[in-house]
Amino acid sequence: MTSTTPQTWPAPLPRSLDYPAVPVSSILRGAARRYGGRVAIRHGDTEVSYTALWRRACAFAHGLRRHGIASGDTVALHLPNCPEHAIAYFGTLLAGATFSPTNPLLPAAQLQAQLDDCEAAVVVTHGLGAPILASLGEPTGRRVVVHVGGDPQPHSIPFPDFADESAGDAPAVRVDVDTALAHLSYTGGTTGRSKGVRLSHRNVISNALQFACWNHGAVPALDEAGDVTLSQIGSDAEWPVRLGTGVSINLTPWFHAMGCVGSLSVPLLAGLTLVLHDRFDPAAYLADAEKWRVTSISGAPALFAALLARPELAERDLSSVRSLSSGAGPLPVHHINALTDRFPDAVLCEGYGLTEATMGVAHNPTSRSGVRKPGTVGLPTFDTEVRLVDPETGARRGPREGGEICVRGPQVMAGYRNRDEETRETLRDGWLHTGDIGTIDEDGYLTIVDRAKDMLIYKGYNVYPREVEELLAAHPAVRAAAVVGRPDPSVGELPVAFVVPAREGVDTDALMADINDKLLPYKRIREVRVVEEIPVSAAGKILKRELRRRL
Numbered sequence: 001m002t003s004t005t006p007q008t009w010p011a012p013l014p015r016s017l018d019y020p021a022v023p024v025s026s027i028l029r030g031a032a033r034r035y036g037g038r039v040a041i042r043h044g045d046t047e048v049s050y051t052a053l054w055r056r057a058c059a060f061a062h063g064l065r066r067h068g069i070a071s072g073d074t075v076a077l078h079l080p081n082c083p084e085h086a087i088a089y090f091g092t093l094l095a096g097a098t099f100s101p102t103n104p105l106l107p108a109a110q111l112q113a114q115l116d117d118c119e120a121a122v123v124v125t126h127g128l129g130a131p132i133l134a135s136l137g138e139p140t141g142r143r144v145v146v147h148v149g150g151d152p153q154p155h156s157i158p159f160p161d162f163a164d165e166s167a168g169d170a171p172a173v174r175v176d177v178d179t180a181l182a183h184l185s186y187t188g189g190t191t192g193r194s195k196g197v198r199l200s201h202r203n204v205i206s207n208a209l210q211f212a213c214w215n216h217g218a219v220p221a222l223d224e225a226g227d228v229t230l231s232q233i234g235s236d237a238e239w240p241v242r243l244g245t246g247v248s249i250n251l252t253p254w255f256h257a258m259g260c261v262g263s264l265s266v267p268l269l270a271g272l273t274l275v276l277h278d279r280f281d282p283a284a285y286l287a288d289a290e291k292w293r294v295t296s297i298s299g300a301p302a303l304f305a306a307l308l309a310r311p312e313l314a315e316r317d318l319s320s321v322r323s324l325s326s327g328a329g330p331l332p333v334h335h336i337n338a339l340t341d342r343f344p345d346a347v348l349c350e351g352y353g354l355t356e357a358t359m360g361v362a363h364n365p366t367s368r369s370g371v372r373k374p375g376t377v378g379l380p381t382f383d384t385e386v387r388l389v390d391p392e393t394g395a396r397r398g399p400r401e402g403g404e405i406c407v408r409g410p411q412v413m414a415g416y417r418n419r420d421e422e423t424r425e426t427l428r429d430g431w432l433h434t435g436d437i438g439t440i441d442e443d444g445y446l447t448i449v450d451r452a453k454d455m456l457i458y459k460g461y462n463v464y465p466r467e468v469e470e471l472l473a474a475h476p477a478v479r480a481a482a483v484v485g486r487p488d489p490s491v492g493e494l495p496v497a498f499v500v501p502a503r504e505g506v507d508t509d510a511l512m513a514d515i516n517d518k519l520l521p522y523k524r525i526r527e528v529r530v531v532e533e534i535p536v537s538a539a540g541k542i543l544k545r546e547l548r549r550r551l
Contacts, residue, residue, distance in 0.1 A: 030227030060091025071096035104129030196417030244271035
């Protein structure tokens with residue numbers, strides 16, 4: 001089990017928080033009351049205030065109730081990042097329904113499987129994904145399709161027509177925060193088939209508060225109407241961005257756990273303005289970061305790698321940035337050093353989480369004097385325990401000994417939907433077995449070594465690709481890289497590197513020699529393949545199964 005020394009836990013934050021028994025919609029209700037006319041979302045030329053976001057979410061909720069959607073029904077949001085996504089998300093929860101996020105670029109077969117598995121009563125789609133949804137044929141049963149933007153689709157209702165703007169405040173719906181599902185989120189499927197993760201309102205509120213309080217030096221509070229808000233107890237010297245003043249630029253997809261909780265609910269709790277991007281255009285992204293004087297930038301390692309490769313990163317005035325946060329995969333130390341040099345006034349933190357833990361488990365301290373250890377994902381957040389076990393025997397591992405990361409806390413899921421056997425395999429004696437391999441140091445800082453499923457076995461030795469990938473990322477001839485195993489009957493698996501070169505005409509033999517010179521013999525790569533890009537999911541995670549398929 002993790003333990004932290006008094007020197008590493010960020011003062012004056014308590015070790016434990018009081019989590020109010022409120023539904024997730026209370027986040028927006030409280031934020032609208034507190035921040036009112038402040039811009040909540042800025043998307044292109046569109047601005048939506050906190051008050052307007054609340055009113056439009058209420059209208060969408062009444063639209064759902066008018067169409068027969070009751071407590072416990074599922075609403076699938078088949079949307080990219082857009083204001084309607086936030087409106088429909090909170091509107092779904094206000095109606096007592098369950099939100100199920102759906103990648104708008106899912107192939108038809110996978111989309112059909114997910115909609116069938118979650119039994120979606122309503123699907124809200126967009127011009128980006130509507131043709132894929134339409135290819136599934138006319139909606140069956142009770143399914144209603146709501147359409148945002150783009151060309152009209154058959155058998156669908158335009159988003160403005162669906163909402164009931166005349167209904168006033170939120171519907172009167174009772175929500176049992178411990179048993180009612182707020183989210184039915186699907187795992188990314190980077191290592192296998194996607195599974196529906198059942199998350200209660202208690203799970204989501206707990207995790208949103210854990211990270212909002214951690215990021216802003218705050219504790220939970222209730223406003224005069226009983227809705228959740230924050231009380232900032234940390235000083236402005238330690239947390240210079242005060243509640244209701246920050247601006248965050250966001251590309252992280254809201255159909256991903258890190259996006260929905262970490263890049264929607266957490267910022268709204270803190271009164272941030274979200275500058276929203278729905279696709280990655282590096283030049284436009286950096287231009288907006290300068291124009292709107294953003295105070296925080298967050299995303300997956302792929303985002304930061306792409307930004308570091310752009311000359312505009314050095315040319316834009318980004319002196320307003322005070323925090324950089326990376327998740328969804330390991331950030332190479334070489335990139336950490338480059339970002340620290342570029343943003344000397346910003347705190348750079350890595351974090352760790354997974355859908356089965358709502359969103360987040362651990363994060364480096366965000367206070368300016370906090371102890372941050374590059375290469376680690378920081379300390380387990382409030383009320384969260386982490387321990388390491390042998391993935392084969394289940395025996396406990398000590399400090400510095402690698403093992404499977406197991407998590408216990410209020411954000412841990414209730415289980416998988418209709419997957420009792422897999423739930424029992426993943427949740428054991430109250431502990432979530434993540435499938436990730438890590439180490440914990442004497443101060444309680446967690447380091448992710450690799451996914452257990454990504455580990456290679458060469459002649460009986462365990463080879464963790466991340467170590468090799470770190471060396472490749474730091475090499476001047478490499479812009480991006482990933483390492484996977486190629487089956488070989490004589491030795492088990494041979495490490496193979498897929499490399500995006502930083503310049504034309506890279507000598508793969510020389511590159512392999514440079515890297516292998518720094519590795520023990522059993523860890524050495526046996527082949528380098530040059531590719532135009534490393535395949536990643538919409539959330540920025542490397543799709544190693546796709547690389548294995550190429551082998």
